[in-house]
Each structure stands twice: as structure tokens, then as C-alpha cells.
Amino acid sequence: MKERYNSDYIHHKDSKILSGIRDIVFGLEDGMVSTLGAITGIAVGSQSHFTVILAGVVIISVESISMGIGSYISNLSEHGVIKRKLYEEQTEIEEFPEEEKKEMEEIYIRDGWPKALASKMAATAAKDKKLLLHEMAHHELNIIPNKQRHPWRNGFFMFVAYIIGGFIPLFAYFILPIGPAAKLSIGITLLGLFFLGALTAKYSKGNWLKMGVRVLALGGVALTVGYLIGKFASVLAK
Numbered sequence: 001m002k003e004r005y006n007s008d009y010i011h012h013k014d015s016k017i018l019s020g021i022r023d024i025v026f027g028l029e030d031g032m033v034s035t036l037g038a039i040t041g042i043a044v045g046s047q048s049h050f051t052v053i054l055a056g057v058v059i060i061s062v063e064s065i066s067m068g069i070g071s072y073i074s075n076l077s078e079h080g081v082i083k084r085k086l087y088e089e090q091t092e093i094e095e096f097p098e099e100e101k102k103e104m105e106e107i108y109i110r111d112g113w114p115k116a117l118a119s120k121m122a123a124t125a126a127k128d129k130k131l132l133l134h135e136m137a138h139h140e141l142n143i144i145p146n147k148q149r150h151p152w153r154n155g156f157f158m159f160v161a162y163i164i165g166g167f168i169p170l171f172a173y174f175i176l177p178i179g180p181a182a183k184l185s186i187g188i189t190l191l192g193l194f195f196l197g198a199l200t201a202k203y204s205k206g207n208w209l210k211m212g213v214r215v216l217a218l219g220g221v222a223l224t225v226g227y228l229i230g231k232f233a234s235v236l237a238k
Contacts, residue, residue, distance in 0.1 A: 020150070023071050023158040025200055029193065030067065031165025033219045035059055036189045037226030039170060040182060044230030049178045056173065060166035068159030075151035082143055089136050093129055100136065101126040107139045168192050186223060193219040 039056045046052070093100045101122050108118035125132045137143040172184035197215030201208035 020154055020157045021200075021203055023154045024161045025196065026071075027064075027067060027158040027161025028165040028196055029215060029218075031060070031064070031162040032168050032189050032193055032196075033222045034063065035166040036169040036185065036219065037222035039173070039226075040186065040223055041226035041228075041230030041233075043173075043178055043182045044227055045233035046230075047178060047234070049173065049181075052173050052178065052181075053170070056166070056170040060163055060170065064159050064162040064166065067162045068155045071158035072151050072155030075149060075154045079149045079151060082149075085141050085143060086133065086137055089141065090129075090133050093132055093136070097126060100132065103140070104132065104135060107136075111139065165192075190216055190219055190223070 035056060038059055039052050042048075042055050043052045104125055105118050105122035108121050109115055113121065125135050169185045169189040172181040172188065175181070176184060194212040194216040196212075198208040198212035200206075200215075201211040204211070
């Protein structure tokens with residue numbers, strides 16, 4: 001019993017982490033991929049150490065703010081839509097209680113409950129409007145009513161994660177000449193993308209190797225595009 005209790009505790013603890021993991025992973029991945037593709041193209045096209053660092057810092061600064069604000073607005077909008085749907089459902093329960101009770105019974109039957117039991121469950125839920133709203137929200141609207149949502153926190157996670165991800169490919173240019181820096185930047189960023197993909201498998205319960213290779217491949221696409229554009233620009237400049 002104690003072992004099961006500890007397992008449940010870990011499960012709920014992980015759920016709190018999962019509430020912000022999407023923005024963290026998205027920020028890290030986008031920071032690495034977009035910055036790597038951009039500065040690699042600039043490095044190949046300009047061969048200017050200063051230009052690469054300046055462009056990298058500008059990209060990270062602007063994009064991290066943009067991504068953080070975007071995450072905040074999208075989370076806030078989602079929260080607003082959920083509140084509106086719950087309000088509309090609550091209004092229907094207030095104005096059409098019998099119809100909502102019947103609908104709840106049909107939903108239970110649809111989900112596989114025996115008709116007699118579904119009828120009792122719907123009747124029990126209908127006696128408590130809060131309970132009926134919770135059941136309708138969960139089964140009809142696919143909403144978890146009491147789930148906490150944190151637009152500001154998720155936006156901050158996105159902002160910080162993008163900065164960290166962006167400085168992974170840029171770091172090499174601060175310590176090495178442009179040629180070796182480009183190679184080190186590509187190497188550590190692709191490795192970072194692989195580990196990021198593998199790490200997400202812990203929460204998605206997927207195959208860590210498959211997830212790692214998938215994220216690595218997506219980074220490789222951005223790298224290739226940036227490199228080709230930079231190479232094309234360098235040829236035109238000659």
C-alpha cells in the first residue's frame with residue numbers, strides 16, 4: 001500500500017511539471033532550431049564574426065519576447081474560451097435541467113455504461129448543479145473545469161526557454177573563430193536537439209531514440225535551409 005501511495009504521489013507531482021512542459025520544450029526547440037539556422041546562414045554568407053554574434057543576440061532577444069507574449073496570449077485566449085463554454089453550459093443547466101439530465105444519461109450510455117446505471121448516475125448528478133456542470137464539461141466539452149491555468153507562468157517559461165535554447169548554438173561564436181565556431185555550434189545544437197527529443201519521451205511515454213531522431217531531423221532541415229541561403233548569398237557577393 002505504501003509503495004502504491006508513493007507511486008501516486010510521483011504521478012501527481014509529474015502532472016504539475018507537465019502543465020508547463022509544452023512551453024518549455026517548444027521554447028528550447030524553437031530557440032535552438034531558428035537560431036542555428038539563422039546564424040549558420042549568416043556565418044556562411046558574411047564570414048563576419050561580429051555580424052554573426054550581433055544577429056544572434058538580436059534574434060534571441062526579439063524572438064524570446066515575441067514567443068513569450070505569444071504563449072501568454074494563446075494561453076489567456078484558451079482560458080477565456082473555456083470560461084465562456086462553461087458559462088454557456090451552466091446557463092443551459094439552469095434553464096433546461098431536464099433536457100441536460102437526459103443528455104447526460106445519453107452520454108453515459110454512449111460511453112458504455114448500462115442504461116439503468118446511466119439513468120441513476122444522471123439523476124444523481126442532476127441533483128447537484130455543480131456536479132452536473134463538472135460532468136457535462138468533462139464528457140461533452142472535453143474540459144477539466146477545476147484545472148489550474150497559468151498564462152503568465154507559461155509565457156515566462158517560453159521566454160526563458162527560448163533564450164537558453166538560442167544561446168546554445170550562439171555560444172561557440174563567443175569563444176572560437178568563425179570557422180571552428182560554426183562546426184561546434186552545429187554539433188552541440190544537433191546533439192542538444194536529440195537529447196531534448198529523447199527527454200520528452202519520458203513524459204510522452206514514447207520511444208526515446210525515435211523522439212530524439214525526429215527532433216534532430218527537424219533541426220537538420222532548418223540548418224540545411226540556413227546554410228544553403230548563406231552559401232547562395234556568398235556566391236552572389238563575389
